[in-house]
Amino acid sequence: xxxxxxxxxxxxxxxxxxxxxxxxxxxxxxxxxxxxxxxxxxxxxxxxxxxxxxxxxxxxxxxxxxxxxxxxxxxxxxxxxxxxxxxxxxxxxxxxxxxxxxxxxxxxxxxxx
Amino acid sequence: xxxxxxxxxxxxxxxxxxxxxxxxxxxxxxxxxxxxxxxxxxxxxxxxxxxxxxxxxxxxxxxxxxxxxxxxxxxxxxxxxxxxxxxxxxxxxxxxxxxxxxxxxxxxxxxxx
Numbered sequence: 001x002x003x004x005x006x007x008x009x010x011x012x013x014x015x016x017x018x019x020x021x022x023x024x025x026x027x028x029x030x031x032x033x034x035x036x037x038x039x040x041x042x043x044x045x046x047x048x049x050x051x052x053x054x055x056x057x058x059x060x061x062x063x064x065x066x067x068x069x070x071x072x073x074x075x076x077x078x079x080x081x082x083x084x085x086x087x088x089x090x091x092x093x094x095x096x097x098x099x100x101x102x103x104x105x106x107x108x109x110x111x112x113x
Numbered sequence: 114x115x116x117x118x119x120x121x122x123x124x125x126x127x128x129x130x131x132x133x134x135x136x137x138x139x140x141x142x143x144x145x146x147x148x149x150x151x152x153x154x155x156x157x158x159x160x161x162x163x164x165x166x167x168x169x170x171x172x173x174x175x176x177x178x179x180x181x182x183x184x185x186x187x188x189x190x191x192x193x194x195x196x197x198x199x200x201x202x203x204x205x206x207x208x209x210x211x212x213x214x215x216x217x218x219x220x221x222x223x224x225x226x
Contacts, residue, residue, distance in 0.1 A: 006155075034214075043203060043217035044156070089155055100171075101215075103155040 006104030023090035119218035136204030
C-alpha cells in the first residue's frame with residue numbers, strides 16, 4: 001500500500017528565511033497531495049493542495065511543487081514569520097483507493113526570532 | 114458559522130468502561146471520518162463514512178465502532194477502552210470525500226487508565 005515519508009521531522013529557521021519540507025510517496029497512482037498546518041493545541045487546517053495534473057501551485061508565501069517521476073512533493077514557505085511556527089503534515093491519495101489519505105508523520109517548524 | 118464540533122474535549126476513563134465521543138457538522142457534508150493522532154505517527158484514520166448508513170474501516174479500526182444514522186452526526190464508540198487507545202482524536206468532514214479539504218473538529222484528548 002501507499003507509504004508517505006516526511007522530512008525533516010523538525011526544522012528550525014531564522015525569521016525571514018525560507019523553509020522547505022519534503023514528502024516522498026510510494027504509489028505512483030497517487031494523484032492528490034494536500035498540506036495541513038497544525039498550530040499548538042489546535043486542529044489541522046488545509047493550507048494548500050495540489051493534484052497530479054500540475055507541477056506547482058502558489059498561494060502568497062506558500063508554494064507546493066510536485067515531481068511525479070521522483071514521487072516527491074515539497075512545501076515551500078518564503079519570508080517566514082513567527083505565525084508559521086506549527087507542525088505541518090503532508091498526505092497523498094489516489095482515485096481507486098476511495099481517496100484514502102495516507103499521512104506523513106509531520107514536521108515541526110520552529111521560526112527563530 | 115460552519116464548523117465541526119466534538120464532545121467531550123477531554124476525557125479520562127478507566128479500562129473497559131464504554132464511552133462515546135460525539136461529532137457533528139453543520140456544513141451538510143457527506144463525508145466524515147475519525148482520526149487518532151499520536152506523537153511521531155501523524156494522523157491515522159480509524160473509520161470513515163461516505164454517506165448516511167455507509168461506513169468503512171480506515172487504517173486502525175480495531176477497538177472502535179462508528180455509526181452514521183444522520184448526515185450531520187458521526188459518533189465514535191469505544192466499547193471496551195484500553196490504555197493503548199489513549200490518544201488525541203479528531204473528527205473531520207468534507208464535501209467531496211478525501212480528495213477535498215477536510216474540516217477538522219477541535220479534538221478530544223482521551224486518557225484510558
